[in-house]
Amino acid sequence: MRTKNRAQRTLLTGVALLLAGLFFFPTYWMINSSLRPTNSNLTTDYDLFPTSVTFDNFVTAVTRPGFTNFLTNSLIVAVGAMLCAVAAGILAAIPLCRLRFRGRKGFVLLVLIAQLAPLEALLIPMYLLMRDVGLLNMLPALLLVNVATTLPFTIWTLRGFVNGIPVDLEEAAMVDGCSRWGAFRRVTLPLLGPALVSTSVFSFITAWNEFLFALVLMRDQSNQTLPVWLSTFSTVFGTDWGGTMAASVVFALPVLIYFLIVQRNLVAGNTAGAVKG
Numbered sequence: 001m002r003t004k005n006r007a008q009r010t011l012l013t014g015v016a017l018l019l020a021g022l023f024f025f026p027t028y029w030m031i032n033s034s035l036r037p038t039n040s041n042l043t044t045d046y047d048l049f050p051t052s053v054t055f056d057n058f059v060t061a062v063t064r065p066g067f068t069n070f071l072t073n074s075l076i077v078a079v080g081a082m083l084c085a086v087a088a089g090i091l092a093a094i095p096l097c098r099l100r101f102r103g104r105k106g107f108v109l110l111v112l113i114a115q116l117a118p119l120e121a122l123l124i125p126m127y128l129l130m131r132d133v134g135l136l137n138m139l140p141a142l143l144l145v146n147v148a149t150t151l152p153f154t155i156w157t158l159r160g161f162v163n164g165i166p167v168d169l170e171e172a173a174m175v176d177g178c179s180r181w182g183a184f185r186r187v188t189l190p191l192l193g194p195a196l197v198s199t200s201v202f203s204f205i206t207a208w209n210e211f212l213f214a215l216v217l218m219r220d221q222s223n224q225t226l227p228v229w230l231s232t233f234s235t236v237f238g239t240d241w242g243g244t245m246a247a248s249v250v251f252a253l254p255v256l257i258y259f260l261i262v263q264r265n266l267v268a269g270n271t272a273g274a275v276k277g
Contacts, residue, residue: 030245034058038242057246064243069222070229074208075254076139077225081146081207082200088147089154089199090192094184096155097162098170108159115152122149123216130217137219145217146207154199161195162188197262205255226251 035053061067096104126145127136135141165188173183211227218224230251233244 030248033241034245034249036242038240057242058250060240060243061247061250064229064232066221067229070224070226073139073223074225074227077143077146077210077214078204078207078254080143081150082203084143084147085150085154085203086196086200088151089158090196092151092155093158093162094188096159098167108156111152111155115156119149119212123212126213127216136217137223139218139223141217142210142214142223142225143207145213146203146210149210150203150206154203157199157202158192158195161192165191201259201262204258208255 032049034057035055036057037052037054038057095101096108126148130136130141130145135144169187169191170180170183173187174180178186209227210225211231214225214228215231218228230244230247233240233247
């Protein structure tokens with residue numbers, strides 16, 4: 001029996017390592033290409049391990065005109081959309097779980113349907129709406145669009161977490177003298193920490209990677225974001241593959257840093273969200 005269990009663990013470990021390698025290989029290829037001279041990326045005999053390492057591609061990427069402006073715009077939009085989506089999501093999830101009102105189930109169903117809508121179908125309506133309200137070619141328009149696209153998922157996920165918190169805890173706090181807001185702030189909100197982290201990561205990554213709306217709504221280059229900046233490495237004269245890979249590494253760093261900061265709470269949040277609701 002011990003031999004059989006050991007063989008099963010060995011097999012599962014091997015499969016897990018194989019899958020991890022398959023998922024990590026594109027990232028390794030990107031890093032490898034960013035550290036190679038530009039000319040070596042165009043050869044047919046591509047080495048799996050670089051024989052010469054250079055950081056010229058990174059220098060070329062970060063010194064391109066407008067990099068700092070693109071980075072600032074991306075941070076403003078991603079962080080702003082994350083904060084607004086999480087704040088609005090928790091304010092919507094609490095009433096959906098704690099209050100009983102007519103149309104509650106229908107509203108939850110509409111939230112789920114909104115999450116299923118493809119973003120491409122919203123492009124023209126969003127463009128016309130932003131044009132009519134005078135927000136076209138302005139960063140607040142892009143921020144609001146990202147909030148609208150991530151809010152349904154945020155509400156749906158937070159609703160599952162709130163359902164997993166016994167209402168008796170809030171009632172006990174109110175018996176001890178807390179107001180309803182005090183019970184929420186002192187009892188429910190701390191317990192929702194992993195949920196807020198989990199949904200904030202999703203909102204941040206979605207807003208950070210958004211390309212289509214940033215390209216269409218932001219006609220002025222000074223208001224565009226890093227995904228649009230990445231597309232500038234490909235021109236009619238060809239593609240700077242070394243610069244593109246280096247820029248992709250730079251583009252992924254903020255998400256990686258944020259993920260490393262919140263990874264412990266993120267694991268707890270994803271585990272709890274899988275069984276609640």
